[in-house]
Amino acid sequence: MTALKFSRKHLGIPYGLFMALFVVFPLLLIIYYAFTDPLTGKLSLINFIDFFTSNANLTAMFISLALAILTTAICLLIAYPTAYILARTDMNKNGIMLLLFILPMWINFVLRTAAMKELLFSIGMFKSNKTSFINTLIGMVYDYLPFAVLPIYTVLQKLDKNILEASSDLGASGSQTLFKVTIPLSMPGIVSAITMILLPTMTSYVVSDTLGNGNVTIIGKLIENQFSTMYNWNAGSAIAMILLVFIFATMLISGKFSEEGSQDARGGGLW
Amino acid sequence: MVKKFIQRGYIWLVIAFLYAPIILLAVYSFNNSQVVGQWSNEWSFDLYKQLFTSNELMTTVANTLILAFVSSILSTVLGTMGAIGMFYSRKRVRNAMNTVTQIPVINAEIVTAISTALICTMFAFGRTYVSLLIGHVILTFPFVVLNVTPKLKQMDKNLYEAALDLGATPTQALFKVIIPQVLPGIFSGFLIAITLSLDDYIITTFTKPATFNTISTFVFDAYAKGGRSADVPALRALSTIIFAVIIIMLIVKNVLANNGAKKGGKR
Numbered sequence: 001m002t003a004l005k006f007s008r009k010h011l012g013i014p015y016g017l018f019m020a021l022f023v024v025f026p027l028l029l030i031i032y033y034a035f036t037d038p039l040t041g042k043l044s045l046i047n048f049i050d051f052f053t054s055n056a057n058l059t060a061m062f063i064s065l066a067l068a069i070l071t072t073a074i075c076l077l078i079a080y081p082t083a084y085i086l087a088r089t090d091m092n093k094n095g096i097m098l099l100l101f102i103l104p105m106w107i108n109f110v111l112r113t114a115a116m117k118e119l120l121f122s123i124g125m126f127k128s129n130k131t132s133f134i135n136t137l138i139g140m141v142y143d144y145l146p147f148a149v150l151p152i153y154t155v156l157q158k159l160d161k162n163i164l165e166a167s168s169d170l171g172a173s174g175s176q177t178l179f180k181v182t183i184p185l186s187m188p189g190i191v192s193a194i195t196m197i198l199l200p201t202m203t204s205y206v207v208s209d210t211l212g213n214g215n216v217t218i219i220g221k222l223i224e225n226q227f228s229t230m231y232n233w234n235a236g237s238a239i240a241m242i243l244l245v246f247i248f249a250t251m252l253i254s255g256k257f258s259e260e261g262s263q264d265a266r267g268g269g270l271w
Numbered sequence: 272m273v274k275k276f277i278q279r280g281y282i283w284l285v286i287a288f289l290y291a292p293i294i295l296l297a298v299y300s301f302n303n304s305q306v307v308g309q310w311s312n313e314w315s316f317d318l319y320k321q322l323f324t325s326n327e328l329m330t331t332v333a334n335t336l337i338l339a340f341v342s343s344i345l346s347t348v349l350g351t352m353g354a355i356g357m358f359y360s361r362k363r364v365r366n367a368m369n370t371v372t373q374i375p376v377i378n379a380e381i382v383t384a385i386s387t388a389l390i391c392t393m394f395a396f397g398r399t400y401v402s403l404l405i406g407h408v409i410l411t412f413p414f415v416v417l418n419v420t421p422k423l424k425q426m427d428k429n430l431y432e433a434a435l436d437l438g439a440t441p442t443q444a445l446f447k448v449i450i451p452q453v454l455p456g457i458f459s460g461f462l463i464a465i466t467l468s469l470d471d472y473i474i475t476t477f478t479k480p481a482t483f484n485t486i487s488t489f490v491f492d493a494y495a496k497g498g499r500s501a502d503v504p505a506l507r508a509l510s511t512i513i514f515a516v517i518i519i520m521l522i523v524k525n526v527l528a529n530n531g532a533k534k535g536g537k538r
Contacts, residue, residue, distance in 0.1 A: 007441060008431075008449070012356020012368065015349055019371045022409055026386030027374070029393070082285050085278045097282065099521060104289050106517045109470045110487040111510050114494040115292035122295070122308025145289065195377075203379040206472050209495040220381040220473075227385050227477075240382045251377055 027244075033237035047238035057222060057239075063133075064218040067208070068201040071140040072194055078141070079148035079193065084182075086149075087156035101149045109143065113210045116142050120211065132215035139211040140201050148193040155189030156182075195254050199247060219243060293514055300507035307507070318508040325502045328489075328509065335469060335485040342407035343464035349408060350415025350464075351457050355449060357416075358423045376413045383409060384477035391478065398480055406478035407468045414467065415460030422456035423449075 037044040051057050082101070086092040104112060116139045117126075125131050159182070167177040183190075201207075203220030219239065226236030295307060300318050304311040322328055357368045375383055387409060391402035430452070434444035450457075472487040479488065486509070493503045 008359040008445065009356050011352040011445075012360055012364075015353030015356055016368060018349060018408075018412075019353075019368070022387065022390060022405060023371055023374050026390045029389050030382070030386055033389075078285060081281060085282055089275075089278060091279065091282060095525075099525070100286055101289070103517060103521065104293070106466060107293065107510070107513060108486055108490070110472050110490045110494075111506070111513070112292065114490050114506070115296045115510060117494055118299075118307040119292040119295050122306075142288065142292070145285075199377075199379055203381050204473065205381075206491060206495070210491070220379065223381050223385060227388070233389070236385060240379075240385060243379055243382060247377060247379065 030237045030240050030244075033234050034241040036234055038232055038234040047234050048242075050235060051238055051242065056217075060217045060222050061219055063216060064202040064220075067133075067137060067140065067216070067218060068198050070137055071144060071201045072197045074137075074141050075145050075148040075197055076190065076193060078145060079152055080190075083149050083152035083156055083189075087153050087159075098149075098153060101146055101153075105146045110206055110210075112143060113139055113207050117210055126213065129213060129215055132211070132213045135211040135213070136208050136216045139207045143207060144197045144201065147196045151192040151196070152186060152189040155186045159185055191254050195250065198250065203243065293510065296507045297511040297514060300511040303504070305504060318505050321502065322505040322508040322512075325505060327484075327500070328502050328505060331484045331486055331489045332509070334483060335487075338403065338407060338475075338485060339465050339468040342404050342468050343411060343461055345404065346408045346411040346464045347415050347457060347461045350412040350460060351419055351450075351453070353412070354416045354419035354423060355445075355453075358420060372413050372416050375409050376417075380410075380471075380473045384474045387474065388477045398478055400480065400483075402478040403475065403480070403483070406474040407471065410471055410474050411464035411467050414463045415457070418460035418463065419453050419456040422453040426452045 034047055035043055035045070037046050086098055086101075092098050120126060120135050120138065125135055163185070164177055164181060167181045168174075172180065202218060203223075205218055205221040205224060208216040208218050208221065223236050223239050223243075226232045226239065230236075299307045299310075301314045301316065302310055302312075303315050303317040353368070353372070357365050357372075360368070384406070387402065387406045388398070391397060391399075391405065396402060426449070430448050431444050434448045435441065439447065470487070471485075472491055475485055476488055476491070479485070484492075490506060493500060493506065
């Protein structure tokens with residue numbers, strides 16, 4: 001028998017094994033737990049029925065969606081003009097202004113959120129429970145804004161200036177050019193910003209726990225509760241599966257807009 | 272003129288929003304007031320002294336750095352092997368593996384966290400340093416692959432064949448031809464891995480041993496769970512130092528890049 005000859009593709013074997021064991025298999029486990037009755041261990045839909053008949057859960061889902069959509073919309077509204085000014089004027093000649101917008105991404109996320117808590121606390125935003133939602137919203141916009149500026153800036157910068165000139169030569173006004181040419185052409189950047197912000201704001205409970213004063217429960221927190229406090233893995237897995245379906249749907253929709261959208265997600269473009 | 276003024280004003284307003292919390296903490300790091308917003312007496316370095324003499328905080332900082340460094344190295348080795356292996360595999364295998372590589376990137380962190388915790392409990396090593404390292408490798412390896420693969424695409428395909436024709440063994444060709452060619456990609460993947468690992472809270476909290484703390488978990492316990500330890504004010508000093516280090520790093524990086532550009536060198 002001849003010794004197995006080394007080839008470059010064999011390097012993929014340990015990698016494939018690692019992914020099978022730690023990425024694919026756990027997802028199958030989650031699906032298995034989601035469809036199993038925690039008491040009898042038999043296959044059942046009880047976890048999903050429980051989830052959709054609980055008022056607390058449905059409220060959390062509604063709050064997550066509201067927070068996610070509002071955060072994303074506000075981030076886009078602030079980030080688009082920012083990216084536009086940076087890409088189109090001489091303010092960012094040496095790249096320093098852009099750097100100022102990316103720099104906060106390097107500072108520890110939890111620490112930044114804590115800093116926002118100190119700021120909001122010192123201006124008296126923690127005096128009543130009525131401000132919990134707005135505090136969380138401010139914190140999320142603050143944390144995720146850089147993730148919206150970067151991809152939109154990248155797209156706007158690559159935009160061919162001749163197209164904009166052609167548009168005005170053909171008689172379009174400034175706002176017509178903006179809404180009919182510039183914004184449609186920057187859709188890949190906008191979509192990539194949305195995919196980077198929408199999901200984390202629904203699931204990352206760091207901001208809502210720090211700034212929500214215990215009054216803002218999002219879907220990620222529900223999963224955490226089931227696993228860390230209630231020890232009900234089945235119910236937690238069912239919520240995780242509902243999330244997975246949602247993620248899959250968003251990917252399908254956003255995939256139509258940009259092929260490389262996911263490449264920029266988290267960390268991409270940082271260095 | 273007015274337009275320019277409005278544009279500049281707008282940009283500086285957004286920057287003020289982004290930096291106000293950090294600068295507030297930085298100012299209050301030079302004061303020993305317990306509460307941010309209530310200035311007591313005078314400037315002082317007490318919080319910095321407290322930071323450097325607190326065993327708990329120093330261990331936390333060391334833990335964070337060691338975890339980031341070790342997990343990023345593991346993740347870089349694994350990701351580089353994966354990227355090279357995938358690139359030279361058959362198309363079907365490559366596409367399948369590429370899709371799986373994307374899963375941790377697009378998945379919600381909480382789902383990745385519970386799946387890692389589930390599998391580690393199943394293999395009966397529970398929440399230990401092993402599960403913590405695995406969790407951080409899962410978090411970061413796709414970004415190494417994403418950075419190495421484009422470099423493999425840019426590489427001249429014939430180089431490897433030429434090395435073999437000139438008598439190199441496949442292993443030699445791998446280490447002397449392929450790896451040097453993709454090194455910039457490996458390096459930027461490593462840097463992103465470090466950044467993500469330093470930043471992570473959710474996966475860490477689900478996979479770490481009970482007494483182990485990183486900066487993220489310590490700050491979260493103090494600010495979200497209300498576990499007010501006496502060291503909490505010293506966190507202001509810590510965040511100011513982190514902020515300063517990052518600014519210095521970016522300046523150095525930019526100066527180096529500019530020098531490189533002036534010499535006519537490639538980035």
